[in-house]
Amino acid sequence: MRVAVVPGPGESGLLRELRDDGGPARPVVRVDDLAAAVREYERSDEPRWVWPSAALVYQRLLQAGVRVARCHDVALAEALISGRDAALGAGAAPGTAGTPMGAPAPDTLLADARALLKAAEANAPSSQELGQPVLFDAVEAGAGEHVDPRALLDAVVEIHADQLRCIAADEHPDKFGLLATAESAGSLVAAEMTLAGLPWRPEVHDGLLTEMLGPRPKLPGQRPARLAELADQVAAAFAKTRAQMPGSRPVNPDSPAQLLQALAADGIRLSSTRLAVLKDVDHPAIAPLLEYKELARLASAFGWSWLDTWVRDGKFRPEYVVGGVVSGRWASRGGGALQIPRLLRRAVVADPGWVLVVADAAQLEPRVLAALAGDRAFADAAMGGDLYAELATAFGGERAKAKVAMLSAMYGGAGGEAGQLLAILRQRFPAASGYVEAAARAGEEGRVVRSVLGRTCPPPSANWRALTEDPADPDAERDPRAGQASRARGRFTRNFVVQASAADWALVMLVSLRAELAKIISRNGAGDGLSPGPSAAIHDRDGGRPELVFFQHDEVIVHCPQDQADAAAEAVSRAAAVASRLVFGPTRVAFPLSTAVVDCYADAK
DNA sequence: ACCCCCTGCGCG
DNA sequence: AAAGCGCGCAGGGGGT
Numbered sequence: 329m330r331v332a333v334v335p336g337p338g339e340s341g342l343l344r345e346l347r348d349d350g351g352p353a354r355p356v357v358r359v360d361d362l363a364a365a366v367r368e369y370e371r372s373d374e375p376r377w378v379w380p381s382a383a384l385v386y387q388r389l390l391q392a393g394v395r396v397a398r399c400h401d402v403a404l405a406e407a408l409i410s411g412r413d414a415a416l417g418a419g420a421a422p423g424t425a426g427t428p429m430g431a432p433a434p435d436t437l438l439a440d441a442r443a444l445l446k447a448a449e450a451n452a453p454s455s456q457e458l459g460q461p462v463l464f465d466a467v468e469a470g471a472g473e474h475v476d477p478r479a480l481l482d483a484v485v486e487i488h489a490d491q492l493r494c495i496a497a498d499e500h501p502d503k504f505g506l507l508a509t510a511e512s513a514g515s516l517v518a519a520e521m522t523l524a525g526l527p528w529r530p531e532v533h534d535g536l537l538t539e540m541l542g543p544r545p546k547l548p549g550q551r552p553a554r555l556a557e558l559a560d561q562v563a564a565a566f567a568k569t570r571a572q573m574p575g576s577r578p579v580n581p582d583s584p585a586q587l588l589q590a591l592a593a594d595g596i597r598l599s600s601t602r603l604a605v606l607k608d609v610d611h612p613a614i615a616p617l618l619e620y621k622e623l624a625r626l627a628s629a630f631g632w633s634w635l636d637t638w639v640r641d642g643k644f645r646p647e648y649v650v651g652g653v654v655s656g657r658w659a660s661r662g663g664g665a666l667q668i669p670r671l672l673r674r675a676v677v678a679d680p681g682w683v684l685v686v687a688d689a690a691q692l693e694p695r696v697l698a699a700l701a702g703d704r705a706f707a708d709a710a711m712g713g714d715l716y717a718e719l720a721t722a723f724g725g726e727r728a729k730a731k732v733a734m735l736s737a738m739y740g741g742a743g744g745e746a747g748q749l750l751a752i753l754r755q756r757f758p759a760a761s762g763y764v765e766a767a768a769r770a771g772e773e774g775r776v777v778r779s780v781l782g783r784t785c786p787p788p789s790a791n792w793r794a795l796t797e798d799p800a801d802p803d804a805e806r807d808p809r810a811g812q813a814s815r816a817r818g819r820f821t822r823n824f825v826v827q828a829s830a831a832d833w834a835l836v837m838l839v840s841l842r843a844e845l846a847k848i849i850s851r852n853g854a855g856d857g858l859s860p861g862p863s864a865a866i867h868d869r870d871g872g873r874p875e876l877v878f879f880q881h882d883e884v885i886v887h888c889p890q891d892q893a894d895a896a897a898e899a900v901s902r903a904a905a906v907a908s909r910l911v912f913g914p915t916r917v918a919f920p921l922s923t924a925v926v927d928c929y930a931d932a933k
Numbered sequence: 934a935c936c937c938c939c940t941g942c943g944c945g
Numbered sequence: 946a947a948a949g950c951g952c953g954c955a956g957g958g959g960g961t
Contacts, residue, residue: 583957584940602941625942628955653952657945664953667944693945741949816948823950827945881945881951937960945951 332378332485335388336477350489363392376400378488380445382515383452390523401512402487404651408508409494412784415776438490441483448475500782507781511651513839517876518648524875525643533635533675541623544632558620565613566590581620629664630672638663655824656783656831657881666880676929683893685886686932687900687923691715692882694734696830699917700780703759710917722756737764738826740819764822771821772814779828780911785821834882837907844899849873893925
């Protein structure tokens with residue numbers, strides 16, 4: 329059963345039961361306690377909640393201690409569908425892209441509905457307000473004034489019905505429908521993960537910082553001792569030449585411009601101050617500079633102020649942006665959640681009596697390519713545990729060469745010996761090479777490509793089209809930037825088919841894992857498997873339940889009581905199997921997950 | 934004071 | 946010959 333839902337003033341809300349085709353089945357119902365009404369439906373009717381967005385509805389439910397099993401997120405589905413349909417003008421790439429859809433022209437009613445939905449979205453609270461009830465209420469109250477709940481509900485119902493038609497009209501409705509469902513479920517996971525938080529030990533983090541940087545500076549803008557020391561060494565290394573330049577200040581190692589200038593004054597001209605460039609330079613400033621850059625990076629991105637801002641009550645609670653990346657990967661807002669330095673994983677420690685189940689999909693992208701392309705020889709290599717090792721025989725037994733060849737094929741690399749290795753790849757694994765080559769060609773020609781579940785890459789910009797279109801006069805000289813732009817887009821689409829399909833698999837794995845974990849919870853009789861509470865309360869009540877606490881492209885972390893670790897690990901491997909079957913159907917390609925049960929994230933793999 | 938773009942680097 | 950892909954964030958430096 330589908331039920332449309334929007335929040336109203338205070339605790340209230342509006343509900344409307346829908347038919348399977350999205351049409352209204354019953355009149356609109358107003359409830360005083362929305363969370364209670366939702367909980368009641370969850371007990372008996374296996375509803376799929378149809379709501380404008382998780383930000384508008386689910387956060388509020390979670391705050392009230394109510395989880396749901398399934399939803400249709402209208403905003404996320406909209407992004408998938410309009411992403412697909414925006415590509416129509418660009419022309420579809422055969423084999424990898426869809427055909428034009430028979431989507432009905434948006435009539436004014438739908439257009440109005442969409443405008444209304446947008447207005448509501450603009451007022452949605454961010455996940456960050458989740459942990460701050462006072463702010464949350466204030467924002468929510470503000471949102472209520474701008475958009476009439478009844479009008480919003482009607483808009484949700486209309487758009488949802490239209491979306492079901494758009495999905496059914498897809499070239500592969502089952503897969504595209506799975507994508508919309510998984511994306512929606514992903515937003516449930518995202519909100520729940522923000523609430524749960526990644527266990528984070530501030531004292532461990534602080535200890536690492538102090539060890540490397542020296543004690544925390546008294547004043548915020550101040551350089552920690554070790555950084556100040558290194559900055560002085562860098563400046564000193566340039567001092568001799570600088571002394572002859574009147575009015576010159578000490579070189580600031582944070583300023584690429586000053587560094588380039590200072591190096592040039594000493595006769596060293598560089599294209600940039602990147603690590604890779606600096607590494608090979610012979611100058612007394614380089615050694616302290618490289619160390620400075622590494623430590624300064626840590627201090628500015630994940631230093632004490634980060635700790636103050638992002639860690640509360642032993643938990644790091646970033647906001648995840650589902651589908652925030654064109655490829656369908658998640659993005660995050662605040663705290664650089666998806667760029668946590670490996671070094672700081674030392675600070676991610678399970679609660680007492682709990683463990684972290686860390687699972688990582690091994691060599692996901694090349695395996696995805698093997699499954700996508702249906703390359704028999706390649707798929708055979710992908711049946712085992714180490715794909716690159718299996719491929720190595722084709723490259724004179726050198727695993728490293730096999731890896732370079734694969735990465736070059738997926739990224740469009742051609743430097744160094746890549747060209748030679750690609751030739752081998754093309755010869756031994758023609759279907760796999762052909763798949764990414766076709767995607768690259770489609771991109772170069774301005775067409776779009778799609779992931780295995782039908783996520784579509786953006787069409788080229790107007791700028792790109794203007795730049796790359798054939799000149800009206802065939803004798804006219806072509807802009808040299810045209811070829812460059814064309815090849816750049818080719819690399820993008822080449823990578824998109826792999827990265828986006830890997831994201832499809834990872835997303836389906838993640839939401840399947842959520843479902844598997846819910847089974848454990850209900851088996852254990854820990855509540856109904858749906859209702860969370862503040863995690864402290866759960867610890868006290870029944871020993872706790874497994875919680876997804878982190879997701880990073882091809883890696884998940886489950887935080888759970890020690891005695892549930894085995895069950896959680898089994899859930900992970902079942903989820904991977906489910907994802908492989910749902911996304912790729914029958915395939916001989918294996919998608920192994922390396923799973924570790926650890927106290928500390930840094931101890932995984 | 935603020936905004937915007939660039940550079941550089943962390944993660945996958 | 947050359948430019949393998951995708952992000953978020955901080956700081957510098959120029960603009961207003």
